Amino acid sequence: DFISRFKSEMFQDRVYVLTPKGEVVDLPSGATPLDFAYHIHSEVGHRCRGAKVDGKIVPLVYQLKSGERVEIVTAKQPAPSREWLNPHSGYLKSARARSKVRQWFRAEDYDRNVATGRSILERELQRLGASGTNLEKLAQRFGKARLEDFLEVIGRGEIGPTQLSAAFPEQAAGQGQDGAPEGILKLQAPKAEGGTRGVRILGVGNLLTAAAGCCQPLPEDPVIGYVTRGRGLMIHREDCPNFLRLKQESPERVIKVDWTTREKDVFKAQIQVQAVNKSGIVKDVTAVFGEEKVPVISVRTSVEGKSGVLHIGLVIEVTSLAQLGRVLSEISQVPGVLEASRKTS
Incomplete structure (x- = not known):
């Protein structure tokens, strides 16, 4: 009696299902087809798009029962959903499976930041006339042994154009006394005034300008100026959708600008x-x-x-x-x- 009760308690929190080949897979009670997929292999989980249990299509939140035969339907490309990580959604029971999903998203974010960082670095090096720079050695100067790690922190915003320019003092010095290339308006950083929306900055000749509310540019963001009718010069991020539309309509109103920050600006x-x-x-x-x-x-x-x-x-x-x-x-x-x-x- 003791042995039977012990076995019952030991196995009540587990389910045992079968692969299409009849192999037994041990999963926690409440496990779903998605848990099963990640147990088989991370790539199977990442590419999972559906499941069949005993030959019938079931939702990915279906709770498996012992003795059922599970088949996973996969796509060619991996595309996990962040919704799978929501414990209230019921997609994943296993902490191990959720960990694999998080790892996939961290890798995706890393790759995206590397690509963004590469674009920013190439643009800054071109602006500074330093396109032939050895990138591996530059990464080491910033304390990064791997170039990809250097690009990732640039893409994440931890290293910006100002820090990159400081690594090339000779090139920066050749851009004029204020550090801006000839023909570029140097902007004072916008200072928040009691949280009001009228963020003001002063440019050459006391030209009153404002940071655009649509994209809210920050220092080290690549920025561009647009001369408005009656509101002075509006500063946008270079990739702002509103600016791109305005540029197509009136390209003659576009003015090159750059940042110069002061301490305690917010x-x-x-x-x-x-x-x-x-x-x-x-x-x-x-x-x-x-x-x-x-x-x-x-x-x-x-x-x-x-x-x-x-x-x-x-x-x-x-x-x-x-x-x-x-x-x-x-x-x-x-x-x-x-x-x-x-x-x-």
Whole structure:
């Protein structure tokens, strides 16, 4: 009696299912076809698009039962969903499977940051007339043994154009006394005034200009000026959709500009966070700003209907793009946070 009760208790939290070839797979109770796929192989899980149990198509949230035969339907390319990480969605029971999904997204974010960083670095080197620079040695000067790691921190915003320019003092000196190439208007950094929307900056000849509210450029962002009718010079990010549209309509109104920052200047930035809708998550996210001494101007939350994912929108004040990058990196590490990013349009 003791032995039978022991076996019953030992196996009640496990399910044993079969592969199409009849091999037994041991999974935790409540496991889904997606758990099964990741148990077989990470790539099978990443490419999973559907499942059959005993020959019948079932949803990926279906809870497997012992003795069932499971077959996974895969796509050619891996494309996990961040929704799989939401514990309330029921896609994954196994912590090991969730860990594999997180690793995939970290690798994807890394690759995207590397590509962005490469683009930024190439543009800055061209601007400085230093296109022939040995990139591996440049990475080492910034404390990075691997070029990809150097590009990744550039793409993440932790190293910006200002720091890159400082690595080439001779080239920067050749761009004029104010550090700007000839013909480029040098901007003073916009200073937030009591949280008002009228962010003002002064340019050459006391030209009154303003940071565009649509893209909210920060120092070290590549920026461009657009002469408006009656509102002076508006400063946009170079990739701002509104600016690109205006440029097509009136290219003669475009003026090249660049930043020059002062100590203690602060800048408004919008960020968006997607997180599991659980008790205390907003408090955990906002605690990061306290630790980083970053003022929070406003917070808005909403819950996505079908998925139940919590969306947190914040307006904050930062001193640089690098500080914003550090804050986003810290928020991404908060348990329950699925994604944290800057809102630029």
